[in-house]
Amino acid sequence: MQASPRIAFIGGGNMAAALAQGLAGRICPAGHIHVLEINEAAHPSWRARGMQVSARPDPALSRCTVWIYAVKPQNMREAVAATRALLQPDTLVLSVAAGIRADTLAGWLGGPGQPWTRLVRCMPNTPALVGAGATGLAALPGVSAQDRQLVQAMLESVGQVAWVQDDAALDAVTALSGSGPAYVFLFIESLIAGGQALGLPAEQARQLALATVAGATRLAAESEETPAVLRERVTSKGGTTAAALAVFEQAGLGETVARAMRAAAERGRELGEESGR
Structure with missing residues (x-):
């Protein structure tokens, strides 16, 4: 080098x-x-x-x-x-x-x-x-x-x-990590708004949302367990987390994320074709 x-x-x-x-x-x-x-x-x-x-x-x-x-x-x-x-x-x-x-x-x-x-x-x-x-x-x-x-x-x-x-794989990278921070920021916004709606002061909701996302990310990065296992460990049957996750599942969160990423990848492909004309 x-x-x-x-x-x-x-x-x-x-x-x-x-x-x-x-x-x-x-x-x-x-x-x-x-x-x-x-x-x-x-x-x-x-x-x-x-x-x-x-x-x-x-x-x-x-x-x-x-x-x-x-x-x-x-x-x-x-x-x-x-x-x-x-x-x-x-x-x-x-x-x-x-x-x-x-x-x-x-x-x-x-x-x-x-x-x-x-x-x-x-x-x-x-x-x-x-x-x-x-x-x-x-x-x-x-x-x-x-x-x-x-x-x-x-x-x-x-x-x-x-x-x-190749470029096709970079379209997938764009959909995941390139655009991904925006998805996370949107989720953080939603956590803050949800905390405020439940009565927390704005700054306290922001502090807790940022610490939660940062902590969960660090735990997922440093743990030998998969994110799915870590999620299951937080989720007690019939508890508060289970109630929240049930709402996400009913709303089709996983498929919504997948569709959003497909849209980002497809737009990346279209932009590539347009630039080459």
Whole structure:
């Protein structure tokens, strides 16, 4: 693995900031990180971290051995067109843009009949902002074992990673861990609202809801038992938990979650097809 790569971020939004924070001092010095961010108001915060930043593509990009495209999907094609001329033969490219298929991006980056195959598509999630992310990764054939080691180390700096086979599997990752934090936040909202409806003060309901979800997640992660077994241990026959779970079952919670995830995966597939047109 390269000891200290030079890394470029094309796009300097929240996800880029989270990744850069994880990389600095672990994968490379802060001074080895170069950020291309068109919003010049954001430049001082990057420089305060000891990182280089520019508003337009410049020669510094060509000196970076790893490029991370962290722009919105609708801006990806324009970003590639603006930077492609500075790609070097040994540049390893990562994309964290949702919905842009790896082969589509490879075609934009490469020349006619010569797609850029040294490419890893990444699907991180927002808990990466606090170093607790979950990222799915899929690599094209031009990515070497050494490249994989580097990419894994980079993304593990902000959480856990899982390698999958292809874009279809990344659609499933998107439905589970990519969109998953929103499902959890919705459940937390519902717990807080339910606590308030039962008479708890708002702040107390929030405190208890957050602690409950965090504690249950930690127990599930650290226990040798499955979540199903842990659930059964909390549920006494004829008790309060059983009464609550019966309502969830009558409402079809499991099938509702499954349908929601299918909808997310299908939308990811549609976005991929749209971007490739």
